[in-house]
Structure formats: C-alpha cells, structure tokens
Amino acid sequence: MINYIVDLNKELIRSLSDSKYKSNTGLDILDFLKVISEEIDKLETLYLLPNDRYDFVIVRENFRKLKAMTNISGVIYPRIIQLSEKLIQILYNYGSIDWQENSRNFDFLHDGDLKSIIERDYRELITILLPDGAWKSVVIMSGSILEAILFDVLTNPIYSSKALISPKAPRNKDKVVQIDSWKLKNLIEVAEDILVLPPQRIKSIDQVLRDYRNFVHPKKEIKSSHQCTEAEALMAKGGLDGVCNHLSKIIN
Structure with a gap:
C-alpha cells in the first residue's frame, strides 16, 4: 500500500x-x-x-x-x-483501477510472444481506453486483439490443417493465401467453418468488429455509416470477451 x-x-x-x-x-x-x-x-x-x-x-x-x-x-x-x-x-485514489483484478486469462493461446502482446493490449484496453472514454480506440483495439487471437488459434497445430483446407480460406488463383495475410473477416469465416466459433458467437461479433479497420481512416469511417460511440465500444469489447470466454472452454 x-x-x-x-x-x-x-x-x-x-x-x-x-x-x-x-x-x-x-x-x-x-x-x-x-x-x-x-x-x-x-x-x-x-x-x-x-x-x-x-x-x-x-x-x-x-x-x-x-x-x-x-x-x-x-x-x-x-x-x-x-x-x-x-x-x-x-x-487517496491510487489503486482504484486494478488491471490485474479486471484482466483475463489468455492461457488458451499457444504462441508465447503473441500472448504477451495480446495481454499488454488488453490491459491497455481496460485500464486506459475504456476509462478514458476513447470509444474509437476501444473499437480499433478490440478488433486488433480479436484478429491476433484468431490468428493464434488458426495457426495452432490443433486447427491449422483444417483452417488451410477450409473453403472459406481466401485464395489467389486457387491457391490459399498465407494465413498471416488474412483479414479479420477471413479469420472469422474460417473459424466458423471449422467449428472453432459457433454461429451464435459469430452473431455477437457484429459489423463494428468485422470492419474495425474502417475506423482507422476517417474517410472509411464516414463511408461505413457506423458511428463510433460508447455503444459501439461496449459491443466491440463484449464481442471480444465473448470469443475469449468460448475459446478458453474449448482449448486446453
């Protein structure tokens, strides 16, 4: 103390x-x-x-x-x-925010280096961006974390072979694109196709998270017709947490 x-x-x-x-x-x-x-x-x-x-x-x-x-x-x-x-x-207010208490377990991830980055980014999300009301940054960070998590899961030896032969995997002239070039949309579709994520969980990842990169560029944000308010920020984090809760149950 x-x-x-x-x-x-x-x-x-x-x-x-x-x-x-x-x-x-x-x-x-x-x-x-x-x-x-x-x-x-x-x-x-x-x-x-x-x-x-x-x-x-x-x-x-x-x-x-x-x-x-x-x-x-x-x-x-x-x-x-x-x-x-x-x-x-x-x-007198020091310790009012305890990121350890509010953080979560990412032990379902298999890449140690990526896990450290995800833990760092999630800590920033819950201790800085959300408390500061940085709604746009919350959406962008939530999408970035989700993308990193799904990349880790689909490159996990448990699922990697299924992911690469999925009909949902992006292709270039009938050849599967390297997975590190997949967009979040591709990762989500393949994760659903190989039953890593159930349909009901996919529905919780609404367009705010699927198209989170649109918020990085102001012009794309305008064209997307999605406002980035507290509601979108909370939905984005909620969708991320829902995916983490599911994955932590199915991956040992």
Whole structure:
C-alpha cells in the first residue's frame, strides 16, 4: 500500500508549515523531497484514475526538480506544500483501477510472444481506453486483439490443417493465401467453418468488429455509416470477451 507516501507528505507539510515543529524522523526538508520523489517514481500510472494521471505526472516532475536542488528557500515552501497536498489527494485514489483484478486469462493461446502482446493490449484496453472514454480506440483495439487471437488459434497445430483446407480460406488463383495475410473477416469465416466459433458467437461479433479497420481512416469511417460511440465500444469489447470466454472452454 502507499499510505506511507501520504504520511511522508503530511510530515513534510507539517515541517514546512510550523517553524517550531521538529520532525522526529531525523530527516530535513531536502531529505523528505528526495525520499518522496524516489517513492512516487516507483508508482504506475495505470493504477490511477484517468482524471488523475495528468496531475500526477506534473506533480512527479516537480518533485524530481525539487529533489535535484541543494538548497531550499522558505520562499518556495508554499509551493511545496501545495504540491504535497495535491499529491496526497491523488494518492487517496491510487489503486482504484486494478488491471490485474479486471484482466483475463489468455492461457488458451499457444504462441508465447503473441500472448504477451495480446495481454499488454488488453490491459491497455481496460485500464486506459475504456476509462478514458476513447470509444474509437476501444473499437480499433478490440478488433486488433480479436484478429491476433484468431490468428493464434488458426495457426495452432490443433486447427491449422483444417483452417488451410477450409473453403472459406481466401485464395489467389486457387491457391490459399498465407494465413498471416488474412483479414479479420477471413479469420472469422474460417473459424466458423471449422467449428472453432459457433454461429451464435459469430452473431455477437457484429459489423463494428468485422470492419474495425474502417475506423482507422476517417474517410472509411464516414463511408461505413457506423458511428463510433460508447455503444459501439461496449459491443466491440463484449464481442471480444465473448470469443475469449468460448475459446478458453474449448482449448486446453
């Protein structure tokens, strides 16, 4: 927990506010600034509320500057107190977002390197994009993650041979296109054809996810006639989670 950093700031504020107060810690003002700066450097912004992240970065940088000083004038005491009070306010909300608690298990994936990327992207999806209301980015990231997951599954030795002979596999002059060139649409159709994904699950992956790349380019987004609002973002993530829930049951 980070209550100790809050306590350090309270002790610093008291030392700066009351000239008669002598801290029993044995630390002077410069010591407090050094310790606090070093401790908040260890904190991860992904555990902060979205609205606190900007303020935290600014406060942290100011403490780094104060840490580098060799002499502190009483003139800047009020500024230091203000920074410490702001930091305390931010730290009271630290941990309100716990990505580990809200994350999910991707053990059904077989490619370790791809699994690490998917875990990273999913963590960004649930801790940054969704809380920040970045709806377009949520749709794009959800589609990207789904594409990576289906690529992993269809290249898994359990399913790869079936995938390559599926009539739904994209072809160029009767020759199957290399799977790493397949689009999400192809991956979904082949996954359905070889029964990796059931029809009812396919229906949950609506056009928002199938055509997620349209949102990358503004002109394509306009032509697609799909608005990218909170509703589309939640449907996209819901479709992704539904696929993950299904795959985690059928792939050991």
